[in-house]
Amino acid sequence: MNAPAPPPSSAPPPSSAPDPVSRPAPAPPPLRSRTVFAAAHVVADPRADTGPDGPAAVDWDATLAFRHHLWSHGLGVAEAMDTAQRGAGLDWGAATELIRRSAAEARTVGGLLACGAGTDQLSAHNASLADIRDAYEEQLDTVEAAGARPVLMASRQLAAAATGPEDYREVYGHLLRQTTRPAILHWLGPMFDPALAGYWGSADPDAATETLLALVADHPGKVDGVKISLLDPAREVRLRRRLPPAVRCYTGDDFHYPELIAGDGHGFSDALLGVFDPLAPLAAAAVRRLDTGDTAGFRAALDPTVALARHLFAAPTRHYKTGVVLLAWLAGHQPHFTMVGGLQSARSLPHLRRAHELADALGLFPDPDLAAHRMRSLLTVYGAEDT
Template sequence: MSIRLPAADGGYRLHRPCADPLAPLVCGPARSRRFYAAAHVVADPLAASMQARPVVDWEATLAFRHRLWAQGLGVAEAMDTAQRGMGLDWPTAAELIRRSAAEARAVGGRILCGAGTDQLDPAGGHALSEIAAAYEEQLAHAEACGAGAVLMASRALAAAARGPEDYLEVYGGLLRQSARPVVLHWLGPVFDPELAGYWGHRDLEAATGVFLKVVADCPEKVDGVKISLLDAERERDIRRRLPPGVRCYTGDDHHYPELIAGDGEFTGDALLGIFGPIAPLAARAALALDRDDPAGFRELLDPTVALSRHLFAPPTRYYKTGVVLLAWLAGYQEHFTMVGGFQSARPLPHLATAYEQADLLGLFPDPELAEARMRRLLAMYGVAS
């Protein structure tokens, strides 16, 4: 049995669904690395069409997080993968953080939560004091819920900052008052064009200098940094220049196997959007590192890069569409509807390729269900499969 899939060139190709998917895996967290999967949210498909504000299916959303914890992965909550700045407002994100942190405590799961400034009016014109106060509100909320915080890049700060000194002032104040070490997230313009020139410079070397100064001024308050530039050499350079004890969580969804494996002197941790879709393989790869089996790690993770590069292809910010598609095809949610209607952000051939590549990796627990759902999607577009 095969399924006919549309191609980007207007033609079709036949795909024979996988007959041997990955077996279920339940394990504890890896000892040699810290792996966090940035998790998506499951929208309520009926309420989404009737409500102005986003409505989340809490049961399905939290069940997905329990699935990640059961495979030994940490959860990075309320990050850009959860559509922060792309449909998920701050009140809903705050509730998401509260609920997920409580679930993490109940099962002993690792969790980090995004803290930003997205409660501010996106029209802009905010003073630095307002931006700092917005950050402080979200940081305090994450810490009050018992979670570690990821200080996310701020569109408001990018628009308001006059130069590097403003970034040093805002981030320095946040670090000095944080109750526990945080993760600093540098999200590049490839993910969000409004963040161009972050840290006060468009030149990457100059921006790197400011970023590292933020860390160096208060290293005891920085658990790690998350680099999301899709620039492997830049990330390696930053890793070499970090103070001792500060982790480097790769956010590079194009080069993560090599960046995690390291070069003998430096190894990496990871906080990745791709880890949700490839969780069964990411968990197995982490266990391979615990066994001191770097070859086995690469054998498991290298084949996933093609899928990741496809999902994170330009415009990269729409990668969430592929993430949610694969969760639906895998049976982890009952629909392919996203907050803000972003299920329509990618064309059908892109979705078809995502299905094919994920299926070839054995990522669908029930390949027949995935095939049936893909046929249903194709039919909705008028494509006979």
């Protein structure tokens, strides 16, 4: 059984850290029974004169304020990952600054922080394995210099360059041997990114699982956990039962998270979820019920959120970020519905309207009238009031 483990400790601040943003952030009791990260979105700067192919323009104050919102509920922040539009509008230059600024903010409140390290600074998909190792190393150095837990993100370039499982074991093994703290390995399925099909060297998920487990076994003490985002709960359960006792299984399953986090007689999943960005208050309250041993209460609190999650993450799943940002705007966490790369247009207006309805039914909006007004305004601008 995967036993609860204390949250990772924070490293000393880097000497070049930016000045922290001063915000009140109550320190709630830590979540005890599960380690829970919300993968956080970024807030675009709507006044920037940029386009889909230009560098990301980020509203830093609003972006960092949202991290404080997540920490204020006792959740960890998973930073600069796919929810933050890595590889879909957020370039490595902006991600570097995001990691540095978020780490500085985390230290002001003792917030739990993990940050994505990948290879997205490589412009081509025909990079060599040596190029891929160097790119991973650069990003890993950035994350560790900031004092954050690294998440070794799935690499489109590695998926294109690898000829089989041994290439994955060589690249990841090279990185794990040099990390200064245990890393989280991320298995992101092709429903989230089609370029990642056949990750770990095989189109057969059973064979891919064996490669991943062998990598973990090869590097004892170097892997904090495995985040699995395949939307296949039975596969996740089988994998977590085979992990070493000290290695967490972080669910990335935005369709089946209540049952996976609740667990069974053999163990449970911790969580690193994009859907916990909009669900933060409800998710944290539910996990606190688990902290008291109230599994039924946890399920009663979280099960009703699944309809919204399944809607947000409906195919094409990779565009779930649009609904996440919409809900942040409707909830008053940001003053506009603009995304880096212009991805506010990635979902239809009926889809967005339904997201508002489902979230409103859950009581997610601090000011339901504001949310309704903003939703009506959006529909009016596009002539879709009656859709």
